[in-house]
Amino acid sequence: MATSAFDETTRDESVADAAARELAATPDADGPDPLARALVVVVADDHQDTDGLGALVGELLEEADFHVDATVVVSGDEVEIRNALNTAVIGGVDVVISVGGVGVRARDVAPEATESLLDRRLPGIEEAVRSSGLAAGATDAGLSRGLAGISGQTLVVNLADSRAAVRDGMATITMLAHHVIADITEF
Numbered sequence: 001m002a003t004s005a006f007d008e009t010t011r012d013e014s015v016a017d018a019a020a021r022e023l024a025a026t027p028d029a030d031g032p033d034p035l036a037r038a039l040v041v042v043v044a045d046d047h048q049d050t051d052g053l054g055a056l057v058g059e060l061l062e063e064a065d066f067h068v069d070a071t072v073v074v075s076g077d078e079v080e081i082r083n084a085l086n087t088a089v090i091g092g093v094d095v096v097i098s099v100g101g102v103g104v105r106a107r108d109v110a111p112e113a114t115e116s117l118l119d120r121r122l123p124g125i126e127e128a129v130r131s132s133g134l135a136a137g138a139t140d141a142g143l144s145r146g147l148a149g150i151s152g153q154t155l156v157v158n159l160a161d162s163r164a165a166v167r168d169g170m171a172t173i174t175m176l177a178h179h180v181i182a183d184i185t186e187f
Contacts, residue, residue: 036095036181038066039088042073043081043100043110043161049073053099053166057159060167061097064174069093076101081113089117089154094181096154097173100161102146110158111145118149118156125157125176129169138164148173155180 038061042054049055054071061068069091074080081101088096101110125148133141138160146158155177159169 036066036178037093038068038095038097039091039093040068040071041081041084041088041096041098042071043076043098044073045076045107047073047075051161051163053161053163056163056166057097057099057170060170060174061095064170064177066095066177076107076109078109078113081110082117085114085117085151085156089151089156093154094185095173095177096156097170098156098158099166100159102144102158102160103140104143104145108145111147114147114149114156114158117151118147119151121147121149122155122180123148125173125180128172128176129157129159132168132172133160133165136164136168138162138168141165141168150180150184153181153184155184 040054040057040061042049044050049071054073058068058071072084074084081098085096085098098110098114101108126146129146129148130142130144133144140160140162141164144160144165146160148157150156157173159166
């Protein structure tokens with residue numbers, strides 16, 4: 001039986017998802033903090049995670065030894081996004097990942113919502129996420145205006161909203177997240 005282009009694409013995405021999960025599960029040299037907590041914020045005007053990107057981010061975080069408190073879906077409204085991120089920071093999560101709202105359209109305001117919360121930006125992570133996504137062919141990741149930084153003792157990262165951008169972005173973030181969290185929680 002001949003396979004269609006759809007079957008090939010689906011198989012390729014499944015293989016890429018598995019590879020991203022394997023890479024995300026590789027602990028950093030310092031060892032992961034088993035108590036690290038995370039929250040996922042999906043930015044979607046229809047208030048639905050129809051692509052399952054929130055679930056994918058959550059799965060990749062869990063495989064990287066994070067406890068995912070919740071996945072929250074908010075509209076592309078700057079105030080709603082900021083409130084969701086701020087609630088995560090106040091709630092004491094170690095990392096919050098937002099997915100979507102980082103492009104160049106007028107409704108893409110996640111970076112603006114994020115910027116006012118950040119105490120310190122991490123441009124190296126921002127560029128690494130863009131570069132890895134673009135190298136993998138995720139043009140939305142390459143065009144992303146997503147930010148990464150620290151708010152209080154929380155790492156906050158914005159990702160573009162495609163499976164490829166999420167897979168590659170999470171592979172980059174999970175390699176660095178435990179190290180960043182260890183650094184910002186030291187007294």
